[in-house]
Amino acid sequence: MNRRRERLVGGEYAEFNEYPWVVALLLKGHYYCGGTLISDRYVLTAGHCVRGVNVKSLKVMVGEHMRSFPIETRSKAYQAVHYVVHPNFNHSNFESDIALVKLSDKVPYKWYARPACLPLPKRDYVGQLGLVAGWGRTTEKGEPSDLLKEILVPIFSNAGCRQLRYSDHEISDNMMCAGFTKGGTDSCHGDSGGPLMIRGKDKKVTVIGLVSWGEGCGRQGFPGVYTRVEKFLPWIEENTRDSCYCGSRTGRGL
Incomplete structure (x- = not known):
């Protein structure tokens, strides 16, 4: 299977900030992956986005919306000073595809730059609509988007995902699937590491997955595959103790 490693097809442009x-x-200096600010010093992303990368060459744009005109969105580039990839990350099957990037300075929370919340353990999101946002390709062979785009994708159970065109062993319990069986709407190249989100009744947004891999972009029978963030909460907390989270010091945020 030709798995995309860079991983929005379909969807709409997101509102400003x-x-x-x-x-x-x-x-x-070139955009290549997405991520999620989860505290004042740390960004959550996919392991395959940063493994083997020279940290001195890695920067994170916070407050970004239009990539070609960053001054309009008050975005700021932060130098990465350290990153940690999960020790169980496997590049061949994308198991434990998760990493943390530490920023050079604390991010002052503003209306255009603030963290998403981490999920509570053992929450079931099957059947709900998840939100994915990123600057990835708008078609499988197209160019990255200049403006931030968003898509709504239904979340599958792992059992349901395994009954589609993926084989049983490809979808582990540390992964989750979201998308349409008919295809047409999906994360794509350049979206990797970006968030799969749920917006609660209180309007608070929780990042529950990370864009990881899939077969092409928006192909029938192949929904996008995401790293299941809830499975890695202890590891995230252990590696981000020197920062403040959304809503609480525990990182639960709800």
């Missing part, structure tokens, strides 16, 4: 926690990862 609608997702102030969605960040852009820049490698030598």
Whole structure:
């Protein structure tokens, strides 16, 4: 299977600063992956986005919306000073595809730059509509989007996902699937590491997944596959103790 490693097809443009926690990862000044601000010093992203990357070449754009005109959105580039990839990350099957990036300075929370919340353990999101936001390709062979885009995708149970065109062993319990069985709407190249989110009744947004991999972009029978954030909460907390989270010091945020 030709799995996309960079991983929005379909969807709409997001409102200005609608997702102030969605960040852009820049490698030598070029956008290549997404991420989520989860505290005043840390960004959550996919392991395959940063493993093997020279941290001195890695910057994070916070408060980004239009990539070609960053001054309009008050975005700021933060130098990455350290990153940690989950020790169980496997590049061949994208198991435990999660990483944390530490920023050079604390991010002052503003209306255009603030963190998303982490999920509570053992919450069931099956059947709900998840939100994905990013600057990835708008078609499988197209160019990255200049403006931040958003899509709504239904969340599958893992059992339901395994009954589609993925084989049983490809979808582990540390992953989750979201998308349409008919295809057409999906995360795509350049969206990797970005968030799969749920908006609660209180309007608070929780990041429950990270764009990880899939077969092409928006292909029938192949929904996007995401890292299941809830499975990694202890690891996240252990590696981000020197920062403040959304709503609480525990990182639960709800």
